[in-house]
Each structure stands twice: as C-alpha cells, then as structure tokens.
Amino acid sequence: MLKRISRWTQHSLYKKLIVKMIKFNQVYKRYPGGHEALRNLSFEIAEGEMVFLTGHSGAGKSTLLKLIAAIERPNGGSVIVKGQNTKSLKSAALPYLRRNLGLIFQDHKLLFDRNAFDNVLLPLQICGYDHRESAKRVRAALDKVGLLKREKANPIALSGGEQQRLCIARAIVNRPSILLADEPTGNLDAEYSEEIMHIFKSFHQVGVTLVVSTHDEGILRRFPARALHLKQGELQP
Amino acid sequence: MKGLIIQHWQVIRLTFQRLMHTPIASLLNILVIGIALSLPMGGYVLLKNLQSVAGQVAGPPQISVFLALDTSQAEIDRISKQLKEHAAVDRIEFVPRDLALKQLQQSTGLEDVVGGLARNPLPDAFIVYPVAMDVQKLELLRDDLKSWPHFEHVQLDSSWARKLESILRFGRLAVGILAAMLSFALIAITFNTIRLQILTRREEIEVSKLIGATNGFIRRPFLYYGFLQGLLGGIAAWLIIALSLALLNYSLVGLAQLYGSSFSLSHLSFGDSLTLLVFSAYLGWLGAWLSVSQHLWQIEPR
Ligand SMILES: Nc1ncnc2c1ncn2[C@@H]1O[C@H](COP(=O)(O)OP(=O)(O)OP(=O)(O)O)[C@@H](O)[C@H]1O
Ligand SMILES: [Mg+2]
Numbered sequence: 295m296l297k298r299i300s301r302w303t304q305h306s307l308y309k310k311l312i313v314k315m316i317k318f319n320q321v322y323k324r325y326p327g328g329h330e331a332l333r334n335l336s337f338e339i340a341e342g343e344m345v346f347l348t349g350h351s352g353a354g355k356s357t358l359l360k361l362i363a364a365i366e367r368p369n370g371g372s373v374i375v376k377g378q379n380t381k382s383l384k385s386a387a388l389p390y391l392r393r394n395l396g397l398i399f400q401d402h403k404l405l406f407d408r409n410a411f412d413n414v415l416l417p418l419q420i421c422g423y424d425h426r427e428s429a430k431r432v433r434a435a436l437d438k439v440g441l442l443k444r445e446k447a448n449p450i451a452l453s454g455g456e457q458q459r460l461c462i463a464r465a466i467v468n469r470p471s472i473l474l475a476d477e478p479t480g481n482l483d484a485e486y487s488e489e490i491m492h493i494f495k496s497f498h499q500v501g502v503t504l505v506v507s508t509h510d511e512g513i514l515r516r517f518p519a520r521a522l523h524l525k526q527g528e529l530q531p
Numbered sequence: 532m533k534g535l536i537i538q539h540w541q542v543i544r545l546t547f548q549r550l551m552h553t554p555i556a557s558l559l560n561i562l563v564i565g566i567a568l569s570l571p572m573g574g575y576v577l578l579k580n581l582q583s584v585a586g587q588v589a590g591p592p593q594i595s596v597f598l599a600l601d602t603s604q605a606e607i608d609r610i611s612k613q614l615k616e617h618a619a620v621d622r623i624e625f626v627p628r629d630l631a632l633k634q635l636q637q638s639t640g641l642e643d644v645v646g647g648l649a650r651n652p653l654p655d656a657f658i659v660y661p662v663a664m665d666v667q668k669l670e671l672l673r674d675d676l677k678s679w680p681h682f683e684h685v686q687l688d689s690s691w692a693r694k695l696e697s698i699l700r701f702g703r704l705a706v707g708i709l710a711a712m713l714s715f716a717l718i719a720i721t722f723n724t725i726r727l728q729i730l731t732r733r734e735e736i737e738v739s740k741l742i743g744a745t746n747g748f749i750r751r752p753f754l755y756y757g758f759l760q761g762l763l764g765g766i767a768a769w770l771i772i773a774l775s776l777a778l779l780n781y782s783l784v785g786l787a788q789l790y791g792s793s794f795s796l797s798h799l800s801f802g803d804s805l806t807l808l809v810f811s812a813y814l815g816w817l818g819a820w821l822s823v824s825q826h827l828w829q830i831e832p833r
Contacts, residue, residue, distance in 0.1 A: 389748075390743065392743035393742075393743035395743075397741060403737070403738050405734060405738060416742065417742045417743065419541060420742060420744045423537070
C-alpha cells in the first residue's frame with residue numbers, strides 16, 4: 295500500500311515537474327530573410343505559473359508565443375511544451391497539443407462569417423462536444439468576458455476591445471491547461487484591462503499556466519508575477 | 532466514439548447549410564453534373580431498350596433442322612421426343628415435307644414449276660425454338676444438333692442477332708467512352724468547386740488549425756460536400772432520364788400502334804439506378820478529395 299502511494303506521488307511529481315511545463319533551451323529563431331527575432335533564449339515555466347512577457351515592439355514577444363504554440367519552429371535549440379519537443383512533434387500530434395493551449399492572438403483572428411457565439415463554439419466543435427454541453431460552456435465563457443448579451447452579434451459589429459474579449463472567450467472555452475495571450479489588453483481601457491487581468495488571475499488560481507505578453511509595464515506593478523524581459527530578441531536579466 | 536458521431540452529424544448539417552448558402556450556384560452545379568451523367572446513362576438506357584425491342588420485333592430465334600430423306604416415321608417420332616426433352620430447347624414445331632411443298636407453292640408463285648415435279652424433293656423439317664437468346668448459346672445448340680443422326684442440315688438464322696450484337700457492342704463502347712470522359716468532367720467540376728470553397732474559407736481553416744483541428748476535421752466538410760453534390764447530381768441525372776423517357780414514350784404511342792405492337796421505353800432498373808447514384812456520389816467525393824489534398828496543405832497558419 296505504502297509503495298503504491300509513493301509510486302503515485304512520484305508519478306504526479308514527475309508530471310508536475312517535467313510534463314506540464316514550458317522549457318526553452320538555447321533557442322534561436324531566424325525568419326526567412328535572415329532577421330534574427332530571438333537569440334539564445336533559455337528559460338523554464340512551471341505548471342500553474344503566471345508569467346509576463348515584456349519588451350518593446352519588435353522585441354520578439356509574439357515570436358516567442360508562436361514557438362510555444364508550435365506555429366513557428368526554432369532554428370536552433372529546443373522548445374519543449376508539456377514534455378514534447380515541438381521540433382520533433384509529428385504533424386498528426388500537433389492538433390492534440392494545441393487543444394491544451396488557449397491562444398489569444400494579437401490580431402484576434404476572429405471569423406466574420408459567423409456570430410460571436412459560433413466563434414466561441416469552434417474549439418468545442420473541433421473537440422466534438424455535444425450541442426447542449428457546448429452551448430452551456432460557450433455562454434459561460436461569453437459571460438466571463440462580459441459579452442453574453444452580444445452572442446448574436448457578428449464580430450465585425452464589435453468594438454476593438456469587444457473583439458479582444460471575444461478572442462479571450464474563445465481561448466478559455468475549452469478549459470486549456472496553458473493560456474498564451476499576446477497583448478490581450480492592448481486595445482482595452484484601464485477598467486476592462488483590469489477586468490481581463492482578474493479573469494486571468496482566476497485561471498491562474500485554478501492551476502492554469504499563463505504566459506501573457508504586454509508592453510504595459512504598469513500591469514506588472516498591479517499584478518506582481520514573474521516577468522521575462524525581451525530586448526531585441528534577447529532575454530534581459 | 533460518441534464525439535465522433537456527433538462530429539459527423541454536425542458536419543452533415545453543416546454541409547447542407549453550405550449547399551443552401553449559395554442556392555443558385557449549388558443548383559447550377561448539380562444540374563451540370565446531372566446533364567453530364569444523363570448523357571451516358573441515357574445512352575445506356577436506350578441501348579437496353581433497343582436490345583429488348585429488337586428481340587420483340589425480330590421474333591424469337593429459331594434453328595431449322597432438315598432431316599435426311601430416308602428417315603422413317605418411327606425415327607421422326609423418336610427424334611421429336613428427344614428434342615422436346617433437350618434442356619436448351621423451349622419448344623419445337625414439325626413441318627412435314629408435303630406441307631412444306633404446299634407452302635412453297637403458295638408463297639412463291641412457282642405453282643407450275645412445283646406442279647411439274649415428279650416427286651416432292653423437300654425433306655421433313657423441325658423448327659426448334661431455343662431457350663437462350665444470345666448468339667453464343669444458340670451456336671452451341673446448333674453444333675450439338677449437327678451431330679445427331681438423320682440430321683442432314685442444321686441452320687441457325689443468327690445473322691440478325693449478329694448484326695444486333697455488333698450494333699450493341701458499338702453502342703456500348705460509345706457509351707463507355709462518353710461515361711469515362713464525363714466522369715472526368717464531374718471530377719473536374721467538384722475539384723474546382725471545392726478549390727473555391729477552400730479559398731473562401733482560408734481564414735476558418737487557418738484558425739481551426741491554430742485551435743487544434745486535425746486534418747481530418749478540416750477535410751471532412753469538403754469531402755461531404757463533394758459527396759453530396761455528386762449524389763444530388765446523380766439524382767438529377769435520373770430525373771432527367773425519366774423525363775426524357777416520358778416524353779419519348781408519349782410520342783412512341785402512335786408509332787407503336789402503327790406497327791400493332793405496344794412497346795414502350797423503360798427506365799433504369801433499381802440496381803442500375805443504385806449504381807448510378809453510388810458512382811456519382813463516389814466521383815464527387817473523389818473530386819473533393821483530390822482538391823483538398825492539393826490545396827489544404829498550402830494553408831499553414833502564421
Ligand atoms: N513572419 C515574419 N517574417 C519575417 N520577420 C518577422 C515575421 N514575424 C516577425 N518578424 C520580425 O521578427 C521580429 C520580432 O517580431 P514579433 O512579432 O515577435 O515582435 P513583437 O515583440 O511581438 O512586437 P509587437 O509588440 O509589435 O507585437 C520583428 O523585427 C519582426 O519584424
Ligand atoms: Mg507581437
């Protein structure tokens with residue numbers, strides 16, 4: 295009995311330490327055309343950690359997040375997400391990695407051929423949830439970002455901030471274990487950006503790993519957390 | 532498993548929605564496919580009808596057996612019995628030599644010549660009506676009969692059957708070539724429809740990939756669309772053929788009465804109809820599959 299428990303503990307420890315985290319090891323990213331967006335990045339993010347990513351425009355914040363989501367692959371070094379090296383990940387396994395990630399894009403990437411509700415529904419359709427369960431989850435997510443009343447609206451009819459919040463709703467509806475947010479408060483006024491940060495914090499509290507990029511250093515003061523500073527593609531101490 | 536079924540059901544609904552989203556374009560596509568398919572299938576139907584009509588008009592095939600002049604009545608009775616029992620023989624008719632002479636006299640108008648004959652030069656004969664209709668089996672039966680004793684001459688009137696056969700063979704070849712070419716057309720139509728759909732859904736595909744859609748998930752609605760479009764095209768072809776046959780039959784009524792017969796063109800059999808639908812749906816699916824394989828990998832999210 296004792297042995298079994300200790301093995302189980304070992305296993306969960308192993309999962310906590312190794313599997314559910316993000317690890318960059320001497321990562322280089324060069325875009326076609328020769329521009330080196332990231333240089334020699336090494337860092338780790340533990341499960342359940344909340345990390346801010348700061349830096350000026352062009353510092354490489356979006357690139358770093360794209361490396362985590364395996365949208366881009368490193369030219370040198372390795373990126374390991376949930377124990378999987380994104381470079382050697384088979385293309386058939388990629389979708390299943392991404393289902394664990396909630397992605398909030400700088401340019402939203404909302405679909406304008408369907409209403410807000412259906413935009414948030416898409417991740418659940420992809421995972422094959424039944425209709426009633428999905429509808430419940432979609433409304434809960436919309437409620438969380440304060441868009442429940444606009445579920446029938448086309449995203450094109452939403453303000454920039456509302457679009458951003460819709461994008462957040464879509465990212466959280468599938469209850470991801472890692473949330474990657476690229477400037478999620480970029481278009482929001484102080485009140486809403488505060489609210490969004492509180493939403494993120496509530497996710498952090500239930501154990502979601504968060505990586506949030508921002509150029510708003512003020513947020514760091516209001517929400518103390520570890521921060522990674524990027525400067526021209528390099529990590530600042 | 533349950534999730535998979537739900538996904539498929541969702542995709543089927545989605546496919547119908549997409550089809551209904553652009554009703555005119557969808558309808559035109561389906562019509563074009565229907566017309567393309569109705570040409571070879573219509574040819575096939577006409578050939579089938581030609582075959583059965585030709586059989587009616589020409590009468591059943593027959594084999595004439597002329598006996599040796601010295602065959603006795605007892606032997607004729609025995610032969611008659613044997614022929615009736617033969618598995619490949621439907622029925623027989625005995626033509627005694629006297630009757631044959633009389634018929635010859637009446638029908639040819641050679642009364643003087645025939646009347647001047649010292650004795651009847653004609654042999655007794657049997658007319659054999661075989662069970663089988665096709666040339667090969669008829670010839671087999673003829674060759675069998677040739678080996679019987681007392682049968683001096685066995686004659687199969689198969690020239691009409693051979694002509695019909697060669698016309699039908701030519702017709703089948705033409706229909707086959709037409710079917711092959713128009714099948715390519717159908718695949719091409721679907722290929723292009725799906726290509727346009729993929730282009731207009733580029734964003735959706737990109738975003739879907741970003742949030743964890745498998746290639747199968749992205750592919751499925753396009754494949755279903757091709758399948759459904761092909762199937763509906765097949766149904767359209769069936770209806771086009773039905774309508775054309777109804778029109779033809781309407782004008783054939785007068786013609787048939789003129790010839791004292793009552794044939795009418797019949798539609799595809801149940802099996803053939805099913806084949807048509809399965810085939811058209813499959814071609815639609817194939818066109819969509821080719822298009823998806825060709826175009827989907829080009830869309831990678833950035
Ligand atoms: N697809 C690309 N092809 C070529 N160069 C790129 C590409 N994407 C980004 N870059 C370059 O890489 C560098 C880092 O870009 P990145 O988008 O990561 O910056 P960022 O920190 O997100 O900036 P911002 O705050 O403006 O969003 C920039 O110099 C940019 O020009
Ligand atoms: Mg950026």
